[in-house]
Amino acid sequence: MKNKIIIIACSCLLLFIGISGCKKITTGFLSDNLRYTANPLTVGQGVFLISTGIANDGSTPPFKITLLDVRNKATGKREEAFFKDYEVAVWKKAYNPLVDTTLALIDAKRGYEKKKPLYILESSGQLMFTQASDNVPAGEYLVDLQIENPNGTKVYKGICTINLTATKDYEYVNNPYFQALPVGSETAIPFPISENQPIDLSIGQAVNATLTIKRLAATPNQIVFKVLDKNGAVFPGKALSDRPSGNTYLKNLKTFAYKTTVTDTAILYDYAQARFPDPYWDNQSNALNCYYRIYENYIQSIDYADPLNWSPPTKMQYLTYTTQPVKVNFRINTKLNKPGKYLYELKLRLTKKP
Structure with missing residues (x-):
């Protein structure tokens, strides 16, 4: 009788473990308090810069981060200049001032591409400014993002303020x-x-x-x-x-x-x-x-x-x-x-x- 009780108990335990093993586990969460540590973020017009990424407040990666809008802080209106393409010089290979001493050597490494002033790195949320930001008026701008992880999707309006300053010639x-x-x-x-x-x-x-x-x-x-x-x-x-x-x-x-x-x-x-x-x-x-x-x-x-x-x-x-x-x-x-x-x-x- 005692052995039967032990067998039944073990069977119930295995059944419980089996049921628990089949249960779907929710992966982490998506915080309402995601933020940038550098806020406001100051960058000069026409200056290439990559910011630090999102501080995720314990949210679970991987993230899919999308740039929804960039708005003029004073008016609240979308700044279309951030979403246009401009031709900028790019280096296909690293420029070396000691080696690249002729126009032919320079042109072999340099080309021209259409670039937007601002991109966002999808997994980290880093803001990447290109030389095309020289075409955006100086001022303060609010960044709106959509962030998705395995637990859902949220919109973060005004998550970062960009202070785009006029660069001295x-x-x-x-x-x-x-x-x-x-x-x-x-x-x-x-x-x-x-x-x-x-x-x-x-x-x-x-x-x-x-x-x-x-x-x-x-x-x-x-x-x-x-x-x-x-x-x-x-x-x-x-x-x-x-x-x-x-x-x-x-x-x-x-x-x-x-x-x-x-x-x-x-x-x-x-x-x-x-x-x-x-x-x-x-x-x-x-x-x-x-x-x-x-x-x-x-x-x-x-x-x-x-x-x-x-x-x-x-x-x-x-x-x-x-x-x-x-x-x-x-x-x-x-x-x-x-x-x-x-x-x-x-x-x-x-x-x-x-």
């Missing part, structure tokens, strides 16, 4: 300046007020040099570099020499460009992409500093700040130095954040020989 990394050196010497002439003292870095103005930058067109990728004296006379391109340093020369824009053309009024630098110079150079010797020299056969006189009458920006008086013939070394340092054709005009406090 260019930046002054530091102020331009020049130093005067006697003929036959590599030691600068000391003046009471430092030549590289900035007056207004936001407009590229220092004690004896002002660099004006203007974006002329979206194409081609080229810098037209002109150097003028204080009266507006333009130096020929050949007057802008490399600056010697021992047995070699310091970097200038030619170092970063794939093509350099010298004209009667300028030097033209063709470059592959923005950012220019390529970020590779940020951590190299002298970083993005560009050094040049103008020899004494082009220079009639130089100016220097009058220390007794010097109170920039409202009061800036100069004295003229004609004690001896001089050559000058000058330096600029800039970044281009958007591709296109730019005019660089560097005005130096000196006079060009007629």
Whole structure:
């Protein structure tokens, strides 16, 4: 009798296990509180960026995440520019500024494709911004998503705010300046007020040099570099020499460009992409500093700040130095954040020989 009871009990246990094993188990859940940790998410127009993914608040993957809408935060209306295709340059292979030094080598790696300004990575929810976002007006936008997992589907309106900011076409990394050196010497002439003292870095103005930058067109990728004296006379391109340093020369824009053309009024630098110079150079010797020299056969006189009458920006008086013939070394340092054709005009406090 005792054995029968044990057998019956075991049979019931096996039956229970069998029934339980056939029962469908619900996989996890889909939280109402999915979110982005970076919210608002700030990105510059035309800047390629991939955000972090969705913080899933314990929800069960896998996810299927769909971009439903992007709305102007102020008006609540759909921003159609996010859903249009634009032609952008893309790299089919990684660009190497040390290797890709001709247009042929660059074009072998580069192509053009139609891209939308914003995509969403379906499984992670990462927001991917492309260079096509340069076509979207700057402003704040709300992102609406649909998220599906094995437990269901939900809509998340305004799950992230995008702060799309206007990207500066260019930046002054530091102020331009020049130093005067006697003929036959590599030691600068000391003046009471430092030549590289900035007056207004936001407009590229220092004690004896002002660099004006203007974006002329979206194409081609080229810098037209002109150097003028204080009266507006333009130096020929050949007057802008490399600056010697021992047995070699310091970097200038030619170092970063794939093509350099010298004209009667300028030097033209063709470059592959923005950012220019390529970020590779940020951590190299002298970083993005560009050094040049103008020899004494082009220079009639130089100016220097009058220390007794010097109170920039409202009061800036100069004295003229004609004690001896001089050559000058000058330096600029800039970044281009958007591709296109730019005019660089560097005005130096000196006079060009007629």
